[in-house]
Amino acid sequence: MATMKEVPTPRTVVITGASAGLGAALAVAYAAPGRRLVLVARDAARLEDVATRCRARDAIVETARVDVTDPAASAAFMMDADARYPIDLVIANAGVFTGHGKDVMETAADIAWMSRVNFEGVVNVVQPVLPAMRARKSGHIAIVGSLAALQPLADAPGYSASKAAAMAYGEALREYLVPDGVLVSLVYPGHIATAQVAAHVGALPGLLSADAAAGIVKRNLDRKKTFIAFPLKILALIRAGRTLHWRVRAIAGKDLRFHVNRPSAP
Numbered sequence: 001m002a003t004m005k006e007v008p009t010p011r012t013v014v015i016t017g018a019s020a021g022l023g024a025a026l027a028v029a030y031a032a033p034g035r036r037l038v039l040v041a042r043d044a045a046r047l048e049d050v051a052t053r054c055r056a057r058d059a060i061v062e063t064a065r066v067d068v069t070d071p072a073a074s075a076a077f078m079m080d081a082d083a084r085y086p087i088d089l090v091i092a093n094a095g096v097f098t099g100h101g102k103d104v105m106e107t108a109a110d111i112a113w114m115s116r117v118n119f120e121g122v123v124n125v126v127q128p129v130l131p132a133m134r135a136r137k138s139g140h141i142a143i144v145g146s147l148a149a150l151q152p153l154a155d156a157p158g159y160s161a162s163k164a165a166a167m168a169y170g171e172a173l174r175e176y177l178v179p180d181g182v183l184v185s186l187v188y189p190g191h192i193a194t195a196q197v198a199a200h201v202g203a204l205p206g207l208l209s210a211d212a213a214a215g216i217v218k219r220n221l222d223r224k225k226t227f228i229a230f231p232l233k234i235l236a237l238i239r240a241g242r243t244l245h246w247r248v249r250a251i252a253g254k255d256l257r258f259h260v261n262r263p264s265a266p
Helices: 021-030 044-055 071-084 108-136 157-176 195-199 210-222 232-241 246-252
Strands: 012-016 036-041 060-065 089-092 140-144 183-189 200-202 227-230 258-260
Touching: 012 021, 012 108, 021 036, 021 044, 021 210, 036 044, 044 060, 060 071, 071 108, 089 108, 108 140, 108 157, 140 157, 140 210, 157 183, 183 210, 195 200, 210 227, 227 232
Parallel strands: 012 036, 012 089, 036 060, 089 140, 140 183, 183 227
Antiparallel strands: 200 258
């Protein structure tokens, strides 16, 4: 077991979207004696609840109410945090999903919001720490996307696009940073039992608890894996499906269609 004299690696971990769902579960999973956790989210009360759970595991915890869609605020916070204690691992996890109602598509406003959080929010927290990590020749960036980035969802085209954009950014960044010794891991989760599941109407194949998903992510990040996708059965189906004509995929996936409970169009 780690002690204050045996600080676990990574020593300092920043997690965005840490107030609920996968982000909260990751915070608890990483909590360990002597490890510093910097937990970022917009909901200060829920964030403090997560911090309390992490402190119970003897982690050193700092919380920050930061909107990742604000580039200036995000950059100022990330650079200040890194200046005070070099960041070893950034988990860019903050994300949103609106889905569509039974008779309502994703709106343009929905798609713009998801793009700002799911894509721009990643860039806003990752870019500011890259100069310091490159100078140190060390560091680890983990970008949490979705299996929807590998197989876009017919019922969530805007969401799928926002996640695909984030993962394309990460994939390019991973190659760019090779000479600098900075690692980039791309995380593609399937369905996770978070608050949004309560409003989900339809199939949820391979549904995992947030704790189970966090365990998979942490184990693979600890092993420095750069491609992390789960559940494996769903990943295998996606890869097989990509070899088929899109119309065949559409027919095969008709029983997986879904919507969320939201107001219908007038």
